[in-house]
Amino acid sequence: MYINRALLLAVGVFLVFSPAMGEWIFNQGIVWHRPYQLWLLIVVAAYWNQRTRYPDEL
């Protein structure tokens, strides 16, 4: 079974840090767009992760 180790690490990091992220989002006063900043960060990370152009592997 092939699962990318980086992917597993990312899932682990997400699970470990999700409470801290939640705290950061909700307990820092009313900056309503703060969750979107985190979201944008995830988008950038996802873009960074797939920027290597693979051939159509199917």
Next chain:
Amino acid sequence: MSFSLAQLLLFIVAYLSGLFAVAYLADRGIIPERISKHPATYVLSLGVFAGAMATNGVMDLAYRYGYNFLLYYGGVVFMFVFAALLLLPLLRLCRVYQLASLADVLTFRFRSPWVGAAITVAMCLTLLPLLALQIQAVADSIQIMAGDADNLFSRESQQNGLALLFCIIITVFSILFGTRHLSAQERNTGLVTAIAFESLVKLAAMFILLFAAVYGVFGSFGEVERWLADNPQVSNAMEHSLRDNTARTLLVVFFAGAVCMPHIFHMVFAENTDSRDLRTATWGLPLYLLLLSLPILPVTWAGIKLGHALPIDYSGLALGLTARSTAISAAAFVAGLSAASAAIIVTTLALANMCLNHLILPTRLLQIDRELNIYTQLKWLRRTLIGILILAGYTFFITLSGSQSLTQLGLVAFSGTLQFLPGIIATLYWPAANRKGLIAGLVIGLTVWFFLMLLPLAGNYPAPMWSLLPENMLAAGANRWADGMLFSLVLNAGLFVLVSLLTTASAEEKVAAEICSMDDLSRPIRRVLSLQSAEEFSRQLSSALGEKTARAEVNRALAELQFSPGESRPYALRRLRARLEANLSGLLGPAVAYSIMERCIPFQPGMQDSTEDFHLIERKLDRAQTRFTGLTADLDNLRRHYRETLNNLPIGVCSIGDDGEILLWNRSMEQITGIVARDILGSRLDSLPQPWRQIMGSFLQGDSDTQLKTEVAGNGDQSTWISLHKADADTGSGDKPAGTVILVEDITSFELLEKELLHNERLASIGRLAAGVAHEIGNPVTGIACLAQNLEFETDPDEVRYTALDILKQTDRISRIVESLVNFSHAGSNAGELTLAPSNLADCVDETIHLLALDREARPVHFDNRCDRELVVLADTQRLLQVFVNLLGNARDACDDFGQVDILARCKGEEVVIDIEDSGCGIPPELQAQVFEPFFTTKDPGAGTGLGLALVFSIMEDMGGSVSLTSPLHNGPNPGTRITLHLPRASYGDAFEA
């Protein structure tokens, strides 16, 4: 400000017509492919996920649970960011096996039409709330726009009528969109482009609402923050904290929805043509959803600030109505309409395909007339199903009487589809799962979902069920929903695992499990088909599909695989069968396709343990190369290295399976045989062209593992020579070998060189004899000269006659010497032809002794020819002479002066055994194995070429005889050597009879 119903309905028709125009233009190619097939179009089409729940329902979620509304998007974002977990493997499966829906995937994995039927029924049931949600959102919006918001919750017949009108319109357009293509697997470019266009419209409308809320209601973004600071009850509500458990459950629910919801599944997998597009979607869709969700909070807050009487879901419409702005109202209406219509169109299309493939066709509820066009009948069936499904959604909607919010409907639908998640995960990650476990888990999960989620929608709480549940589940709000979802999921997964562990999976399930699991390096079995050609495929399939459709499907599969219509290679036929099953799966569903293929194109029974399909494994490994890392990549590199080594070996290598299929054919084989690997790989040995079929076939069947020299007749005069070796190919997995490896060495150049050297050896012999010949001829010539001189003065006629007789005698002697020499030298001139005929052995030995006697410089050994004068052997006289010259010459050289060489012969059965014994120095045992090798000599440099005995060995083999040696014969200073020849016995009568 209000609109008339006619205006609104006309607007809906106009909007959907515009959408259809986009689809039509894209299908016709008027919208260029660089747009319709751009990755961005695919990514935007995935915006179908954001139905009315995303444009309206989430505002209610945000209002009630603050930032937790983001979980709705978070689940999908998580699914796409971590696409490698589920999406990419599923895409691979769907693309390779032409699976277009979740039911297709699970039916394929669990190899049961019942699984497909169960999934389809369950999916239709769980999707009813989602369809009702879309219908309700549009019907409510129409009513609000028509200025009848006060009666929104009364669900008077007028609103039901509006909903029905909308359903009729959307049914027409769903049919127009969804059934333009024959197969569910054909990419519907028009649909993808239209849904992408809708996503853009939705986004634009939401941004209009964002600016209307921020600048129209608050004044600026700064004012929004000031208003929040002034209204702590709102900001506190934003920080509404769900229990961690609840938040994670909701995240899992929406995560599952991203792959289990049929409309998302359809757009992600069935409409994907390039896996790179899905990679783009891993960041593209999260970005799109980020933009789409940005207006939610400001618009919701604007709705709160305005204090309108409408449900918070319709805050966008409230903005327009309060500002009396047609543009803002239209934007809010279009946002909801586009979201709902996209969701309905794609959902019903996907569900219709599932119903057709898993309910109608496998159970033969409706018989397909094989004489008519199957494609047209399927299209009409699909259209009817779309109508029925929208009608079911409408019926559900009016049954609820508008008692539920959009959020509740959405949560029920999402929690229903959550029940399919264990099946999906097991498909990819748990090969031990079986269909009994899946069905058991689904039944329990959906039962709990039905009682805890669906029934409460209608305000019906069955007391016995609730009394079994923990106390907190009865608490109102999101926690109750989350606990109910978690409870059903845990029961579902638990029973699934338990039943799967306690029961056994069928053999078919195990094969499918291997295919589906990500451990794709499992061995595809090379099974043997009963049919021998593509033409037979057509004939067999016509019993199930009708002659015309069967031929069309076989031709289509052949064209896709780039095979010729006359294809008959087993490997190609296996691939053709797999492609046909995949294509039929797209047309009729995997269950029906599987059953047709099993019935019409079965594999031969009893071949389950055939060897692996190495060719297929290689292809898969080659394709998967980019995904290997670490040890796997190292192993793959090793594999490539060994394959290249094997391919580039200067010796031909071919591997043949136990069923006679050619599995390996390296480059040297191509050069030696002139047969290209791609033409022959996967074929049977008996499909090789002559003479290779005969040569390889007889060698494979023969007992001997080695064939040192085989002549291969070429097209012209050119012949080639090969040597063959074979060995069993044992994979170590079974008792019997998995096949045979044959090594083929081209020894033509060696053979030619050997012949040339042998010719040289003969010339050398002639050279050595030349002095003797000169002497032998010189004597009679001197005699003739003397006689001729005397003759000049002779007058007595009697003396003249005697002298003439003497001269004739001398010339006879010369003639005989010359004849012997010519005979010997001719032996090699026609080396390629061997003429076996009865030969008198004793005469041949005499001739040899006579020839050897010409060598004056040789030792004066005594040759004793003790062969029976009647013995006749089957041989080529010239070659036999050459054999004796070499053997007797060697015997003489081995003897000292006055040595003795005896030549004896005896009959032994059908053979004549000839012994040549000398009284020479003998041959040491350690050298005996080498003496027949070319260029091996014990003589002084220059005295021998080392080719004599090699020549003898070669000639004897050509004549069907053999040669061996024994040494020493006795102890003492001259131990002696015996060379033994075996030759077939013959008689002159045989030749005559022949």
